[in-house]
Amino acid sequence: MKEKYYITTPIYYPSGKWHIGTCYTTVICDAIARFKRMQGMDVFYLTGTDEHGQKLEKVAAENNTPTKEYIDKIVYELQDLWKLLDISHDKFIRTTDEYHKQAVQKIFTKLYEQGDIYKDTYEGKYCTPCESYWTDTQLVDGKCPDCGRPVEIMKEDSYFFRMSKYQDRLIDLLENNPEFLQPATRQKEMINNFLKPGLQDLCVSRTSFQWGVQVPFDTKHVVYVWLDALTNYITALGYGSDNQELFDKYWPCDLHMMGKEIVRFHSIIWPAILMALDLPLPKKLYGHGWLMLGSDKMSKSKGNVVDPVVLSEKYSVDALRYYLLREVPFGQDGSYTNRAFLNRINSDLANDLGNLVSRTTAMVEQYFGGIIPEPTGSTAFDSDLISICEGVYGNVEKYMDKLQVPEALESIWALNKRANKYIDETCPWVLSKDESKRDELATVMYNLCECIRFLATMLQPFLTSSAPKIMEKIGVTDKSLMTFDSIMKFGTMKAGNKVAKGDALFARINVEKEVAELEKIADLCKKEAEAKEQPKEVKKGNKTDEKKAVAENTITFSEIAIEDFMKIDLRVGSVVTAEKVAKADKLLNLTVDLGEGRLRTIVSGIAKWYTPEDIIGKSIVVVANLKPAKLRGIMSEGMILCASDEDDNLSIVAPIKTMKNGSEVR
Ligand code: MSP
Secondary structure, three states: OOOEEEEEEEEEOOOOOOOHHHHHHHHHHHHHHHHHHHOOOEEEEEEEEOOOOHHHHHHHHHOOOOHHHHHHHHHHHHHHHHHHOOOOOOEEEEOOOHHHHHHHHHHHHHHHHOOOEEEEEEEEEEEOOOOEEEOOOOOEOOEOOOOOOEOEEEEEEEEEEOOHHHHHHHHHHHHHOOOOEEOHHHHHHHHHHHHOOOOOOEEOEEOOOOOOOEOOOOOOOEEOHHHHHHOHHHHOOOOOOOOOHHHHHHOOOOEEEEEHHHHHHHHHHHHHHHHHOOOOOOOOEEEEOOEEEOOEEOOOOOOOOOOHHHHHHHHOHHHHHHHHHHHOOOOOOEEEOHHHHHHHHHHHHHHHHHHHHHHHHHHHHHHHOOEOOOOOOOOOOHHHHHHHHHHHHHHHHHHHHOOOHHHHHHHHHHHHHHHHHHHHHHOHHHHOOOHHHHHHHHHHHHHHHHHHHHHHHHHOOOOOOHHHHHHHHOOOOOHHHHOOHHHOOOOOOOOOOEOOOOOOOOOOOOHHHHHHHHHHHHHHHHHHHHHHHOOOOOOOOOHHHHHHHHHOOOOOOOOOOHHHHHOOOEEEEEEEEEEEEOOEEEEEEEEEEOOOOOEEEEEEOOOOOOOHHHHOOOEEEEEOOOOOEEEOOEEEOOEEOEEEOOOOOEEEOOOOOOOOOOOEEO
């Protein structure tokens, strides 16, 4: 029977734009899952989305959309992204799935009935975006230690999980099982910062919002989002349902992978829940570092993100997968720059790999009519190449076992570079001129093709579309020549395949030109994100088209019919009062006279460019028949027209002669 391997990513929080930081965990787990499958294991790879909590309820309400509808759209985008990136998960769980919610209720009830959960009153400092309570000692300058935002005092009747009961077992787990949590530095951090100071019981229900799994026996309460989310790792396998077959087969988990900021939840709360449920603990947790943009973590909430769809469409999915797998030292933080990404494509993919394949296939075409010849001769350089080929799997396996994915790729590239050097050493173009060296030339060509087969075989878990393309180019169609077993011994592939040079695997890139283009696209994305944050004062044209247009160096406008334009009721008005909106840097709250015999409230995202004093008494143009919308809790009844440009200038649009309030603008 095959050995099983259960691997999970965290479940993603659908709160904004997906970015390459989000892809990091998933692509790494994908490479590991594919590698283990190739090793003959029965792999179950789980990913999904974490869809409950106050923040999502709030954001959806601000967008005037039912919560589930709002979330669905973002979740579908993530599912499309995983398709694009060729992620090979076996299941995608959503915490809004009915089976999950029912299982969470069963788990909560079980823990309550056995006394591991009890009811009490709780007062504490709460960070809403992070859905976490913090003690005074954990706060940094009075703010949330994770995201740096202000915390609120919350008091509520709550259910508590007896975490303290598990403190000694948790310390024992982390101190005496070096394999359990890696890298080792995270283990020390958890013991010293959280376990040794003493664990408090954990508040595991909320009454301040509705969007979550109801506590079945006290429906005013919803289950704490982390308890709900963490249990996905077992509910996805059917735990708590009528069919526990997958659970019996795959649990305990072999690897929970996650970013370092959520190691605390996975290495303390999660094992404590499992202990309470009397279930086996996961075998390994790995807390990787972050992908940074400059010195900041790339994150949805900060909006400093790089779009994986743009990178994949412009430079290929494999280029992005390769960068994510290769560039960040595993376990540590790594910084993304467009330049480093593009340089990697040129040096490793276009030069090292692409050139080796295109040079070799071109030479086989030129010297042997495209048919891989029998290796009838020998050269002084063969044995070194062969021994590196035969050692490559062992090296890669050693690194993959330690989850050192960049090092695994490095050892594949050592072979790639050795093969390029072999071409320089054997100089086939010289051999080809001398008929007496025909056997040597044949051997060089065979050895190169066989070496390329070794490379393509090893690359399958990492470069999922290039590896099969390379196989095709050297005419390998037999699946048994694509297995790890088939690259233990050099020479397994028979001569006689027909090669096909075809198109280059990776096009060489003009780095300067592409950096400039990517910066332009990023700028537009940033503006788009900012515009989403505030009332849309200027919303002409289609931003997605505009983004594409920049990539193509053209500007397009989407046309509308005159009847459509006539539906917009534009009026002159004057600003009567203006003040800043509390806790919203970008917003001004205005009252505006449109000659209607009443004043309208309009919330406008112009605070960066105008102070209240600048605009009180000024004439403006208002979209008067816009459906009212709530912004930061204030009902806004219209939109002010403004002009803006790419240099971040903004000007309110106004009539150049004095006009009566209420005058139509056409
Ligand atoms: N919903 C929780 C996880 C619950 S698991 C039971 C969550 N979601 S998240 O969407 O915020 O993050 C999901 C994963 O993406 C985390 O592992 C996080 O570390 C990772 N990343 C998000 N931004 C990242 C980078 N910039 N770099 C690397 N990983 C990043 O946390």
